[in-house]
Amino acid sequence: MFDIGWSELVIIGVVALIVIGPxxxxxxxxxxxxxxxxxxxxxxxxxxxxxxxADEAGVxxxxxxxxxxxxxxxxxxDAVKDAASKFEKWDPMKPAAVKPVAKGAAxxxxxxxxxxxxxxxxxxxxxxxxxxxPNTAALAGKVAExxxxxxxxxxxxxxxxxxAPPEPRPDGDGA
Numbered sequence: 001m002f003d004i005g006w007s008e009l010v011i012i013g014v015v016a017l018i019v020i021g022p023x024x025x026x027x028x029x030x031x032x033x034x035x036x037x038x039x040x041x042x043x044x045x046x047x048x049x050x051x052x053x054a055d056e057a058g059v060x061x062x063x064x065x066x067x068x069x070x071x072x073x074x075x076x077x078d079a080v081k082d083a084a085s086k087f088e089k090w091d092p093m094k095p096a097a098v099k100p101v102a103k104g105a106a107x108x109x110x111x112x113x114x115x116x117x118x119x120x121x122x123x124x125x126x127x128x129x130x131x132x133x134p135n136t137a138a139l140a141g142k143v144a145e146x147x148x149x150x151x152x153x154x155x156x157x158x159x160x161x162x163x164a165p166p167e168p169r170p171d172g173d174g175a
Contacts (some may be wrong), residue, residue: 020028054060071080132140 016028033103068074072081
């Protein structure tokens with residue numbers, strides 16, 4: 001609270017010794033100690049009374065609820081912070097990484113890259129004894145649609161790249 005060092009205390013002691021005198025100095029320090037203790041006790045009692053009044057009024061509960069409601073996690077700010085950090089790290093000049101195609105997928109990675117078709121990872125089918133919720137079923141349907149579209153595109157690429165059959169000769173013998 002007060003920034004009093006040893007040099008200041010020595011000066012105060014010398015001045016008190018000169019002004020009060022050596023005979024009354026110990027009694028003055030005892031009285032000063034009692035007054036200081038009494039002030040500390042009164043301050044402690046006042047603080048306890050204020051805390052108990054706040055507890056009775058429910059201030060701590062309200063403060064706890066306010067902290068909980070305004071926490072970044074409850075407000076979704078942690079997701080915003082993650083998205084912002086990902087956006088800051090994003091480099092538009094860097095090409096997007098191509099995910100490897102799962103085994104058994106209909107489109108090869110090279111064909112998908114040349115056709116600018118997004119590579120869809122194979123969905124792991126749920127076991128038969130597990131019931132899918134409506135959102136999961138909808139997601140599985142979307143994945144199946146994407147796989148079908150990727151398969152159609154791959155088939156069209158294969159057909160476009162396949163060599164055309166030789167045209168028959170105009171003389172009619174076909175060979």
